Amino acid sequence: MDIRKFSLPEIIFGHGSMEYTGSYALQLGAKKVFVVSDPGLEKSGWVKKLLQIIEASSLRWVYYSNVSSNPRDYEVHTGAELYKAEGADVVIALGGGSPMDMAKGVATVVSNGGTIQDYEGANLITSPLPPMIFLPSTAGSGSDISQFAIITDVGRKVKMSLISRSLTPNVSIIDPELLSTVDDDLLISSAVDALAHAVESYVSLIAHTLTETQALKAIHLILENMQPALKTRNPNALEFLSIAATAAGMSFSNASLGACHAIAHSLGGFFDTTHGMVHPVLLPAVMKYNLPACEEKMATIGEIVLGKRLSSARQTAAGGITRLHEIFLELGTATHFREIVNDRSAFPQICEMATKDACLLTNPRPATAEELLAICEEVW
Numbered sequence: 575m576d577i578r579k580f581s582l583p584e585i586i587f588g589h590g591s592m593e594y595t596g597s598y599a600l601q602l603g604a605k606k607v608f609v610v611s612d613p614g615l616e617k618s619g620w621v622k623k624l625l626q627i628i629e630a631s632s633l634r635w636v637y638y639s640n641v642s643s644n645p646r647d648y649e650v651h652t653g654a655e656l657y658k659a660e661g662a663d664v665v666i667a668l669g670g671g672s673p674m675d676m677a678k679g680v681a682t683v684v685s686n687g688g689t690i691q692d693y694e695g696a697n698l699i700t701s702p703l704p705p706m707i708f709l710p711s712t713a714g715s716g717s718d719i720s721q722f723a724i725i726t727d728v729g730r731k732v733k734m735s736l737i738s739r740s741l742t743p744n745v746s747i748i749d750p751e752l753l754s755t756v757d758d759d760l761l762i763s764s765a766v767d768a769l770a771h772a773v774e775s776y777v778s779l780i781a782h783t784l785t786e787t788q789a790l791k792a793i794h795l796i797l798e799n800m801q802p803a804l805k806t807r808n809p810n811a812l813e814f815l816s817i818a819a820t821a822a823g824m825s826f827s828n829a830s831l832g833a834c835h836a837i838a839h840s841l842g843g844f845f846d847t848t849h850g851m852v853h854p855v856l857l858p859a860v861m862k863y864n865l866p867a868c869e870e871k872m873a874t875i876g877e878i879v880l881g882k883r884l885s886s887a888r889q890t891a892a893g894g895i896t897r898l899h900e901i902f903l904e905l906g907t908a909t910h911f912r913e914i915v916n917d918r919s920a921f922p923q924i925c926e927m928a929t930k931d932a933c934l935l936t937n938p939r940p941a942t943a944e945e946l947l948a949i950c951e952e953v954w
């Protein structure tokens with residue numbers, strides 16, 4: 575086997591684990607922490623609780639919540655100015671993918687200088703970042719685990735992928751209790767994002783037994799716990815969704831993703847769509863396109879989705895993809911692009927941009943802009 579490296583943060587998992595935030599910040603040398611979150615989490619009371627925990631450790635704090643749902647370059651730069659002006663020393667993010675990616679952007683700019691655009695691509699961050707502690711409030715993005723950050727370049731209408739070992743936070747504190755206040759739409763779009771992370775990293779060209787194990791377990795747990803979590807907010811189901819999102823994060827952070835995410839990034843940069851809304855539309859179509867390149871692996875996914883194997887690998891794989899589409903319909907998500915964007919004339923440009931996204935490099939079947947366009951047209 576090849577020599578491979580695996581990047582992971584220290585993970586503290588479990589109900590009530592949020593209480594450990596202050597002591598971990600102190601261990602990392604904090605005197606004044608830079609806290610990133612958003613108005614939704616302020617409203618649900620979690621920001622207040624986090625700040626109380628931080629104050630109980632005699633730490634000072636500065637709070638930043640200027641975060642769009644697709645975090646923007648100028649918001650990163652404003653945050654970096656505030657961080658420097660306040661003399662902060664440790665970054666704490668509480669939120670879904672947006673506040674966490676914002677925190678990564680701020681940490682990058684304050685320690686490496688320049689603008690966030692300077693770090694678009696892989697391994698361009700050269701100086702160490704301030705310590706980062708992340709508390710995910712959704713079970714989906716995996717930003718608390720991953721070495722990825724996605725920031726929108728507003729001028730170019732492009733979602734930039736930044737990939738670097740430095741972007742993995744030092745500590746990920748995963749408290750499933752935070753999921754108790756998430757609404758249905760966010761619960762679904764986050765879980766579907768985690769499902770796409772698991773599927774795409776499982777069939778990635780650089781998947782490894784260590785990542786494949788995490789990916790398959792994540793698929794299984796998401797499908798098993800999605801409905802009970804939605805219907806009753808059952809604490810066990812929420813905890814399993816958190817574990818699934820974490821496992822999918824471990825997998826995609828180290829095995830990367832594929833065409834579904836390449837198009838989702840490109841589309842999100844252009845239309846400002848919610849990331850998790852794109853996957854129910856695209857994932858089955860991308861899986862169908864990839865099927866000839868990874869039939870056995872798609873059959874393994876199909877077996878989990880269907881709960882059984884059909885008479886051939888091809889049938890099991892195809893049956894799994896069809897069932898996945900049905901599951902998205904049952905969840906009430908959009909399954910056609912026309913339901914989430916109002917104009918397809920930009921699709922050729924979006925697909926052209928998607929061919930430059932780092933995620934496409936690991937897609938199991940090569941895809942040209944024309945082939946990506948055919949996938950998008952199929953699900954218009």
Ligand SMILES: [Fe+2]
Nearest residue numbers: 767771835849
């Ligand atoms: Fe994603």
